[in-house]
Amino acid sequence: MQMSNYLFFTTHCEPALAFYSACGLGKVTEIKRHGAAGPMQGKILHAKFEGPGIQFYASDNDDAEPMHGSAHILMMDDAEATTDLFARLAEGGTITRPLGIQPWGDYCGKLTDRFGVQWMLNCTLPRE
Numbered sequence: 809m810q811m812s813n814y815l816f817f818t819t820h821c822e823p824a825l826a827f828y829s830a831c832g833l834g835k836v837t838e839i840k841r842h843g844a845a846g847p848m849q850g851k852i853l854h855a856k857f858e859g860p861g862i863q864f865y866a867s868d869n870d871d872a873e874p875m876h877g878s879a880h881i882l883m884m885d886d887a888e889a890t891t892d893l894f895a896r897l898a899e900g901g902t903i904t905r906p907l908g909i910q911p912w913g914d915y916c917g918k919l920t921d922r923f924g925v926q927w928m929l930n931c932t933l934p935r936e
Contacts, residue, residue, distance in 0.1 A: 812865060814865045821851065824925070825866060834860070836856065879927055881928040891907060894907050904926075
Protein backbone atom coordinates (compact mmCIF):
# COMPACT_ATOMS: atom_id res chain seq x y z
CA MET A 809 0.00 0.00 0.00
CA GLN A 810 1.17 3.52 -0.78
CA MET A 811 -0.60 6.79 -0.06
CA SER A 812 -0.53 9.54 -2.67
CA ASN A 813 -2.27 12.90 -2.65
CA TYR A 814 -4.85 13.89 -5.24
CA LEU A 815 -5.28 17.63 -5.82
CA PHE A 816 -8.60 18.89 -7.18
CA PHE A 817 -8.62 22.27 -8.90
CA THR A 818 -11.72 23.92 -10.30
CA THR A 819 -10.19 24.93 -13.64
CA HIS A 820 -6.54 25.76 -12.86
CA CYS A 821 -4.90 22.33 -12.84
CA GLU A 822 -2.74 22.86 -15.91
CA PRO A 823 -1.19 26.18 -14.76
CA ALA A 824 -0.70 24.75 -11.25
CA LEU A 825 1.21 21.74 -12.59
CA ALA A 826 3.28 24.02 -14.85
CA PHE A 827 4.10 26.16 -11.79
CA TYR A 828 5.20 23.11 -9.77
CA SER A 829 7.41 22.03 -12.70
CA ALA A 830 8.93 25.53 -12.90
CA CYS A 831 9.62 25.36 -9.14
CA GLY A 832 11.70 22.23 -9.79
CA LEU A 833 9.45 19.68 -8.11
CA GLY A 834 9.18 17.39 -11.11
CA LYS A 835 6.97 17.02 -14.17
CA VAL A 836 3.67 15.67 -15.45
CA THR A 837 4.21 12.04 -16.46
CA GLU A 838 0.63 11.15 -17.39
CA ILE A 839 -2.28 13.29 -18.56
CA LYS A 840 -5.83 12.66 -19.74
CA ARG A 841 -8.23 15.43 -20.74
CA HIS A 842 -11.99 15.88 -20.57
CA GLY A 843 -13.70 15.35 -23.94
CA ALA A 844 -14.62 17.93 -26.55
CA ALA A 845 -18.09 18.55 -25.17
CA GLY A 846 -19.33 20.03 -21.92
CA PRO A 847 -18.17 22.71 -19.51
CA MET A 848 -14.84 21.02 -18.73
CA GLN A 849 -13.88 20.69 -22.39
CA GLY A 850 -10.11 20.25 -22.74
CA LYS A 851 -9.45 20.59 -19.00
CA ILE A 852 -7.43 17.96 -17.16
CA LEU A 853 -9.42 14.85 -16.26
CA HIS A 854 -6.45 13.12 -14.60
CA ALA A 855 -2.74 13.87 -14.32
CA LYS A 856 0.17 12.20 -12.57
CA PHE A 857 3.04 14.41 -11.36
CA GLU A 858 6.41 12.93 -10.40
CA GLY A 859 9.82 14.14 -9.30
CA PRO A 860 12.60 13.01 -6.98
CA GLY A 861 10.74 11.77 -3.88
CA ILE A 862 7.45 13.27 -5.12
CA GLN A 863 4.35 11.70 -6.59
CA PHE A 864 0.83 13.07 -6.63
CA TYR A 865 -2.20 13.23 -8.88
CA ALA A 866 -4.35 16.18 -9.92
CA SER A 867 -7.35 17.17 -12.02
CA ASP A 868 -9.80 19.91 -12.85
CA ASN A 869 -13.09 19.28 -11.14
CA ASP A 870 -15.88 21.84 -11.40
CA ASP A 871 -17.26 20.85 -7.99
CA ALA A 872 -13.88 20.89 -6.21
CA GLU A 873 -13.95 22.02 -2.59
CA PRO A 874 -11.37 24.48 -1.25
CA MET A 875 -8.22 22.81 0.06
CA HIS A 876 -8.14 23.15 3.83
CA GLY A 877 -6.84 21.05 6.69
CA SER A 878 -3.91 19.32 5.00
CA ALA A 879 -0.56 20.22 3.53
CA HIS A 880 2.14 18.63 1.44
CA ILE A 881 5.24 18.35 3.61
CA LEU A 882 8.59 18.20 1.87
CA MET A 883 11.28 16.72 4.09
CA MET A 884 14.58 18.22 3.02
CA ASP A 885 18.21 17.91 4.07
CA ASP A 886 19.74 21.13 2.72
CA ALA A 887 18.84 24.49 4.31
CA GLU A 888 19.84 26.51 1.24
CA ALA A 889 17.74 24.35 -1.08
CA THR A 890 14.86 24.61 1.41
CA THR A 891 15.07 28.42 1.40
CA ASP A 892 15.20 28.52 -2.41
CA LEU A 893 12.25 26.16 -2.96
CA PHE A 894 10.19 27.91 -0.27
CA ALA A 895 10.67 31.26 -2.05
CA ARG A 896 9.66 29.76 -5.42
CA LEU A 897 6.53 28.08 -4.05
CA ALA A 898 5.55 31.22 -2.11
CA GLU A 899 5.64 33.45 -5.22
CA GLY A 900 2.12 34.84 -5.57
CA GLY A 901 0.96 32.92 -2.49
CA THR A 902 0.83 33.54 1.26
CA ILE A 903 3.48 32.61 3.81
CA THR A 904 1.67 31.36 6.90
CA ARG A 905 4.77 30.41 8.93
CA PRO A 906 8.06 31.98 7.82
CA LEU A 907 11.04 29.68 7.53
CA GLY A 908 12.93 29.50 10.79
CA ILE A 909 14.24 27.23 13.48
CA GLN A 910 11.21 25.66 15.13
CA PRO A 911 10.84 24.37 18.71
CA TRP A 912 11.64 20.82 17.54
CA GLY A 913 14.99 22.09 16.19
CA ASP A 914 14.34 21.86 12.43
CA TYR A 915 14.31 24.65 9.84
CA CYS A 916 10.68 24.73 8.81
CA GLY A 917 8.06 26.99 7.25
CA LYS A 918 4.55 26.81 5.84
CA LEU A 919 2.83 28.55 2.93
CA THR A 920 -0.26 28.47 0.77
CA ASP A 921 0.67 28.75 -2.89
CA ARG A 922 -1.15 30.87 -5.49
CA PHE A 923 -3.41 27.88 -6.30
CA GLY A 924 -4.56 27.34 -2.70
CA VAL A 925 -2.35 24.33 -1.96
CA GLN A 926 -0.65 24.31 1.44
CA TRP A 927 3.01 23.32 1.65
CA MET A 928 5.33 22.74 4.58
CA LEU A 929 9.07 22.54 4.02
CA ASN A 930 11.05 20.94 6.83
CA CYS A 931 14.83 20.65 6.86
CA THR A 932 16.42 18.59 9.58
CA LEU A 933 19.53 20.37 10.78
CA PRO A 934 22.57 18.59 12.18
CA ARG A 935 22.23 18.08 15.93
CA GLU A 936 25.14 18.89 18.22
